[in-house]
Amino acid sequence: MTQKTILVTGASSGFGKHIAERMARRGDKIIVTARRAERLTELAEAYPGLIKPIPLDVTDAAAVEAALADLPPEWQAIDVLVNNAGLALGLEPANEARLDNWERMIATNCSGLVTVTRLVLPGMVARGRGQIINIGSTAGSIPYAGGNVYGATKAFVHQFTNNLNADLVGSGVHASCVEPGLVGGTEFSSVRFDGNSEKAAGVYQDTQPLTPEDIADTVEWIIDRPPHVTINYLVMMPDCQSFGGQVVKRRVSN
Template structure:
């Protein structure tokens, strides 16, 4: 199968791309950092095709999908993996530019890639879309404000795609991980504070990018009639918490 994955220069995307190449698929790996994609291609072999892409650039997304279809072949699997979180402060102190960046990447990027790839899948009556969500889209926590909201969108968008596509043999899954170490996620969120980011995972056995890649590999290998709507994943050291209650003396 021909797989198009976004955000493949690091983290989940990098490991997913390598795993699907090892599974025998042709993987078009996209990201903004072309140098990292070239390094990934050198490690992964001829099955990986690196292509630079900013998912926030609408016209570039549509042009790339057309180029992939023409030069590599019809896209069988789209993995909307590109995304990020910025900041952990409360909403009233948030940087509006950071909010917009999360909306542009986590929501608009998913919309552009899906809308570009979907008509070809519908025409062939076949395809798989895997969207990378988060438990933050279900369980609120302080500082998650817009990030969590963008991931709630990913969850609901995935379900609504299935409603539109019923009977067309196109599968849509939202993968929603919890605490996951070994990626750039927290370093990016904390604006490069490596020490503080490492502290988030101290003393835990968190999920890893390999766990996510294993899950994607399993999804892609399901029989064509099987759709997995949502997969919510957490390490055993994590669970959803209690409601916050502030009490005042009476």
């Protein structure tokens, strides 16, 4: 199998970390970015020569551009971009949500993803090959109370992926959106609930959710598709989850 150069954003924990580890174990070269430098260093030390850590906040466009421009020549030809950096903040109804939480989700989940994609994409097109794998969510197509802006950002990721493929048809470059439902074993809910571990644990109580390894396995499968195959989007849920009925607000008769 030909060694690939893969860029994974948000790789200090969760999906990103598992994806980086999985691909490094098979001998690919992984550029990992995240804000927590010490975690990236630990990851690089576990896979000497295969993981290049770059402390980075994807919402800082100038820093992203500089970091990619400073990559050594042997790391610059990125074959696969995994746009994993993202977060959910809060679960309040829209009229009570914090505006700064909304802005941060948009900046990370949408603007950061777009920035990294735009900077990596020209090289892929010039080489006539490449894959962009965006981590979306079932929240992008299935609304739920409190999901307001988080769900909207993931709807953006889904549609951005589709429109990338509309632009890239015949170029040898493909975009895919992986859209998981309930996934445990990450910091996702802890971040959403501002570190409230009890509240975060309640999300997964008495369930068997998907795991970060399930997501990493799916990403690897997409990466290994033949060059003529495009996976536009892939929705996945655990067996304990399915589509819910629509909410009906009933008035109490007098």
